Amino acid sequence: MSTRLSYYLQARVAVLSVIALVCCVAEAAESNPLRDRQETKQKKEKTFMPMSIISSSFPHNGVIPTRHTCEGHDASPELLLTDVPAGTKSLALIVDDPDAPDPAAPKRVWVHWVLYNILPTSSGLPEGIATEDLPPGTQEGLNDWQRTGYGGPCPPIGNHRYFFKLYALDTVLPDLKRPTKAKLEEAMRGHIIATAELIGLYQKQH
Incomplete structure (x- = not known):
């Protein structure tokens, strides 16, 4: 395998690793249980019985x-x-x-x-x-x-x-x-x- 091809593959692996890491972080942020509980609490606080x-x-x-x-x-x-x-x-x-x-x-x-x-x-x-x-x-x-x-x-x-x-x-x-x-x-x-x-x-x- 040529040195150029080796560098190309290493760079591609690095890019894919970064993308995978970003996706994992985003997914974790979307499913943050603490944030979900806070949003649910806020929604409940905004709900009130009509006069x-x-x-x-x-x-x-x-x-x-x-x-x-x-x-x-x-x-x-x-x-x-x-x-x-x-x-x-x-x-x-x-x-x-x-x-x-x-x-x-x-x-x-x-x-x-x-x-x-x-x-x-x-x-x-x-x-x-x-x-x-x-x-x-x-x-x-x-x-x-x-x-x-x-x-x-x-x-x-x-x-x-x-x-x-x-x-x-x-x-x-x-x-x-x-x-x-x-x-x-x-x-x-x-x-x-x-x-x-x-x-x-x-x-x-x-």
Whole structure:
């Protein structure tokens, strides 16, 4: 075998050895159990339950009891708030009816309750809550009766849907001076980090 051929074979073996070593290192890096565990942990840390709003008075898409309507005591239902995301600075609540006046021919959305700057640590609102019993710092907006506070379902005709909409915000809103739903929605724009919804149904009995 010539010296030139010998050098060529030695160089080829060296190159192949380097390639094999690089492949082994890459494979080892790809199957690094420590890194895999760290990535799995990070994925788990990023996973969280979605925020929710529920009521002990009625299930989602269930019938709202008469005591929470104009035919009863007009008392607000108990609302339970869970899994508020990290980074939430305040919560807002809007309750409205998109089926007014007649679900067969809806013409407007009727607003029943507007609250904002609810503490993110609040677990909920008890049944029939009065203004003075709201969580500290909570502020009220105007419903479509042009007053603050809860106004229960009182549909003139048909079976209406009532949306209890919860918003998690990345800020505490300024004093909006008893805002309408539209003004609150404008103030919240760009600050909503999570939402949740509860729907109740009601048809007037008399």
